Amino acid sequence: MIRVSEPDFNVADEIALLEADNSQDGAVVTFTGRVRQQNDGHDVTGLFLEHYPAMTEKSLLGIVEQAKEKWRINRVSVIHRVGQLYVGDNIVFVGVTSKHRGDAFAAAEYIMDYLKVQAPFWKKETRSGQDAWVEAKTSDQQKAQQW
Amino acid sequence: MIRVSEPDFNVADEIALLEADNSQDGAVVTFTGRVRQQNDGHDVTGLFLEHYPAMTEKSLLGIVEQAKEKWRINRVSVIHRVGQLYVGDNIVFVGVTSKHRGDAFAAAEYIMDYLKVQAPFWKKETRSGQDAWVEAKTSDQQKAQQW
Amino acid sequence: MLTVLFFARLREQLGQSSVTIELPRDDFTLGQLTELLIEQQPDWQKLLENTSILTSVNQQMVDNDHVINDGDEVAYFPPVTGG
Amino acid sequence: MLTVLFFARLREQLGQSSVTIELPRDDFTLGQLTELLIEQQPDWQKLLENTSILTSVNQQMVDNDHVINDGDEVAYFPPVTGG
Numbered sequence: 001m002i003r004v005s006e007p008d009f010n011v012a013d014e015i016a017l018l019e020a021d022n023s024q025d026g027a028v029v030t031f032t033g034r035v036r037q038q039n040d041g042h043d044v045t046g047l048f049l050e051h052y053p054a055m056t057e058k059s060l061l062g063i064v065e066q067a068k069e070k071w072r073i074n075r076v077s078v079i080h081r082v083g084q085l086y087v088g089d090n091i092v093f094v095g096v097t098s099k100h101r102g103d104a105f106a107a108a109e110y111i112m113d114y115l116k117v118q119a120p121f122w123k124k125e126t127r128s129g130q131d132a133w134v135e136a137k138t139s140d141q142q143k144a145q146q147w
Numbered sequence: 148m149i150r151v152s153e154p155d156f157n158v159a160d161e162i163a164l165l166e167a168d169n170s171q172d173g174a175v176v177t178f179t180g181r182v183r184q185q186n187d188g189h190d191v192t193g194l195f196l197e198h199y200p201a202m203t204e205k206s207l208l209g210i211v212e213q214a215k216e217k218w219r220i221n222r223v224s225v226i227h228r229v230g231q232l233y234v235g236d237n238i239v240f241v242g243v244t245s246k247h248r249g250d251a252f253a254a255a256e257y258i259m260d261y262l263k264v265q266a267p268f269w270k271k272e273t274r275s276g277q278d279a280w281v282e283a284k285t286s287d288q289q290k291a292q293q294w
Numbered sequence: 295m296l297t298v299l300f301f302a303r304l305r306e307q308l309g310q311s312s313v314t315i316e317l318p319r320d321d322f323t324l325g326q327l328t329e330l331l332i333e334q335q336p337d338w339q340k341l342l343e344n345t346s347i348l349t350s351v352n353q354q355m356v357d358n359d360h361v362i363n364d365g366d367e368v369a370y371f372p373p374v375t376g377g
Numbered sequence: 378m379l380t381v382l383f384f385a386r387l388r389e390q391l392g393q394s395s396v397t398i399e400l401p402r403d404d405f406t407l408g409q410l411t412e413l414l415i416e417q418q419p420d421w422q423k424l425l426e427n428t429s430i431l432t433s434v435n436q437q438m439v440d441n442d443h444v445i446n447d448g449d450e451v452a453y454f455p456p457v458t459g460g
Binding site for chain 4: 180196197198199201202205206227238239259262263264265266267268269270271280281282283
């Protein structure tokens with residue numbers, strides 16, 4: 001399940017969906033990404049998430065399909081918020097179920113690593129009242145290339 | 148936070164505790180382990196989890212401390228249930244928060260891998276009405292040794 | 295007719311979120327489209343030819359040698375920073 | 378006096394969850410304790426000397442050369458299978 005939208009998500013509801021009528025999977029791994037107060041040495045009060053609407057879900061679906069080819073995983077949820085967010089707000093959720101924990105951990109991290117470098121989202125942070133586009137990190141590129 | 152007890156846990160509550168008043172951490176990784184209907188080719192209806200009460204929390208605390216030495220992580224929760232469980236029931240929860248996702252993913256998987264080979268819990272499965280102790284897996288030993 | 299979209303910092307720098315453009319012939323590559331855009335707007339060169347800029351055609355990330363067709367949706371954008 | 382605990386499958390095989398034992402002297406290792414237990418219960422040899430059996434002293438996993446003291450809590454158990 002892929003969802004890109006403004007409203008907040010509820011991690012408990014998402015986990016319930018991953019686990020409902022699912023007694024084959026012993027492992028559920030989730031990742032939640034949130035707006036931090038400090039980013040790269042800047043004090044952040046909020047951020048605006050721009051995206052490329054026609055492409056985002058397609059891009060995320062492609063990443064999930066790649067993960068399903070690489071690992072024996074079953075259900076996958078990827079949720080990404082867009083629009084205006086504030087410190088502590090949820091940004092992204094990735095949930096993966098699998099028979100075995102190794103596959104679930106690897107696939108969840110892989111999805112996040114590729115989302116970071118391939119999915120068309122851009123963050124504009126509000127730093128002490130001033131807006132600034134977040135710079136992409138070479139460490140994210142390197143992390144994705146390690147898979 | 149380490150907890151070993153019979154009652155079920157609520158993943159939403161545990162995540163809320165990890166995130167409360169915590170705007171420094173952008174990454175929250177959770178693992179939930181559940182009773183599967185099929186294990187090593189056996190049909191499972193339930194399992195009894197025995198443990199060594201004086202040692203379990205101590206053992207889990209030691210594993211968490213090792214993880215904290217290896218990665219820059221902040222809050223950690225490990226919950227393990229004991230007693231009689233049934234298919235679909237939660238067994239174990241590991242939650243880790245960190246500034247960065249890589250540390251949170253690695254630490255959560257490390258804690259699970261070491262819990263699997265060091266924490267004194269033993270599963271006795273009910274398979275089509277008959278009870279049998281679960282055999283330890285050499286793959287779990289190998290997985291822990293890879294860190 | 296071809297729609298070309300710009301996002302995020304690049305959209306702000308170019309001062310617009312999209313242009314439409316007529317393909318002068320078939321067998322036109324994305325790299326050639328970039329050259330055409332720069333021909334029409336020389337001050338875009340530094341921004342569009344920046345090696346960090348990513349490109350997609352019909353919502354798939356592609357390289358400069360990708361062949362584009364009439365009706366395609368092309369996008370130029372800075373490195374992504376979601377998640 | 379020393380308390381020795383057994384868990385899970387091993388507890389069932391030995392038919393008891395604990396024994397208490399008097400240490401014959403100081404400077405006694407865990408390996409020597411195992412020998413002493415087997416001396417007293419020869420049919421335990423196969424179960425206690427099984428290489429898969431894990432041992433702890435005062436709730437810390439230790440090896441056979443660990444020196445035990447009066448009052449310690451020693452435990453023997455099969456490979457763990459939690460999680």
